[in-house]
Amino acid sequence: MTTIIDVENVSKQFKIHHERHQSLKERLLHPKSGSTELFDALSDINFKVSDGETVGILGHNGSGKSTLLKCICGVLKPTSGEIRLRGSLAALLELGAGFQHELSGRDNVYLYGAMLGFSRKMIDGIFDDIVAFSELDHFIDTQVKFYSSGMYVRLAFAVAVNVNPDILVVDEVLAVGDERFQAKCIDRIRTFQEEGRSILLVTHNADTVRAICDRAIVLNGGKLIADGEVQDSLRIFREYLLGSAVEHDRTGVQANISIDAVTTPSGSFEVRNGAGMNFDVEITSESAYSGNFVMEVFTRSGLLVSRSDAQGAPVNLTPGHNRVSVGLAQIPLLDGVYDINVGVVDHHGSTVIAWREKAASIQVIYDGREGGIVELSPSIRQQ
Ligand SMILES: Nc1ncnc2c1ncn2[C@@H]1O[C@H](COP(=O)(O)OP(=O)(O)O)[C@@H](O)[C@H]1O
Numbered sequence: 001m002t003t004i005i006d007v008e009n010v011s012k013q014f015k016i017h018h019e020r021h022q023s024l025k026e027r028l029l030h031p032k033s034g035s036t037e038l039f040d041a042l043s044d045i046n047f048k049v050s051d052g053e054t055v056g057i058l059g060h061n062g063s064g065k066s067t068l069l070k071c072i073c074g075v076l077k078p079t080s081g082e083i084r085l086r087g088s089l090a091a092l093l094e095l096g097a098g099f100q101h102e103l104s105g106r107d108n109v110y111l112y113g114a115m116l117g118f119s120r121k122m123i124d125g126i127f128d129d130i131v132a133f134s135e136l137d138h139f140i141d142t143q144v145k146f147y148s149s150g151m152y153v154r155l156a157f158a159v160a161v162n163v164n165p166d167i168l169v170v171d172e173v174l175a176v177g178d179e180r181f182q183a184k185c186i187d188r189i190r191t192f193q194e195e196g197r198s199i200l201l202v203t204h205n206a207d208t209v210r211a212i213c214d215r216a217i218v219l220n221g222g223k224l225i226a227d228g229e230v231q232d233s234l235r236i237f238r239e240y241l242l243g244s245a246v247e248h249d250r251t252g253v254q255a256n257i258s259i260d261a262v263t264t265p266s267g268s269f270e271v272r273n274g275a276g277m278n279f280d281v282e283i284t285s286e287s288a289y290s291g292n293f294v295m296e297v298f299t300r301s302g303l304l305v306s307r308s309d310a311q312g313a314p315v316n317l318t319p320g321h322n323r324v325s326v327g328l329a330q331i332p333l334l335d336g337v338y339d340i341n342v343g344v345v346d347h348h349g350s351t352v353i354a355w356r357e358k359a360a361s362i363q364v365i366y367d368g369r370e371g372g373i374v375e376l377s378p379s380i381r382q383q
């Protein structure tokens, strides 16, 4: 395998200027006042991306994801270290970056193309494909300042994927816009993968990472804290979420919770299709905590079969040992092994407080002849 992106000992510092004089007038009168501090947005980052690989980048807001992508794309220059690329690169950076608001969609396509190193003639050749992909035919001659954020993303994505880059870099923008268009972008990314191109993808969506990335790295406070299999990196990312949940808990309650084990009354995790199953989740909490219990079921190929309602299962944990019982009345799954992730989230269902990937695996036994993941038992009659 050839290395397509090589990031070596990359650090990026920003100068942060602390103003002593607050008003504009005072600032004009004392332009050199205040103090300057150096801030490490990236510290000694090392990783490689090979030919045909899709790598996800995970991390909290402010962890340095966008800064890293900007360094890779050449928009920012690292303070130290080196980045080597093989092949052409197209990037979808933060929203609106690279667009001229007063110009039409059409003019911006040419401008954006030029920024990526393409001549007018080359863009002429792919212009219709770009417009078709963006679904903005009626708006292509409208000034982009009248576009919604979703429309921006559509146009930028359409340009980036139609210039056939060897490397595609995408910064979170997929989260913008409607689900149908997101699905279309993911489809296009899959085509890219089949063509053996390399992709770097920043996203907050664990499902997207699971579905399309071969590997994921985790940034925390500008440092690379994990680089490995998607499942492992997601787990580490969640553990750091847990860490920050403890730090930022404004109620002052230390939500230090661990999920110790998942057990069944019989000790067996085998179940027949159509039968029910109960299991217990053993949880240790350092203090009282009210949140919600969540469980996920995945196929071995990493497809999400089901996630329980993150606001629908309140739990009131007490200090010490707690047990949460989960009952599944009737399991409609076909034969196979399914992995179960369990966790505790806050009462909004938005922040993970404790999480355990693959806390248990269940083996479903099925004698019927349906294929796939789930038994639908269709009634089929010729009329
Ligand atoms: N141009 C800049 N000047 C000063 N600080 C910056 C600049 N760009 C980003 N930062 C800071 O660097 C850190 C990392 O930012 P960023 O890479 O945008 O994080 P992420 O994309 O992971 O949310 C943040 O603390 C942010 O405030």
Ligand SMILES: [Mg+2]
Residues within 6 Å of the ligand: 065, 066, 067, 172
């Ligand atoms: Mg960012």
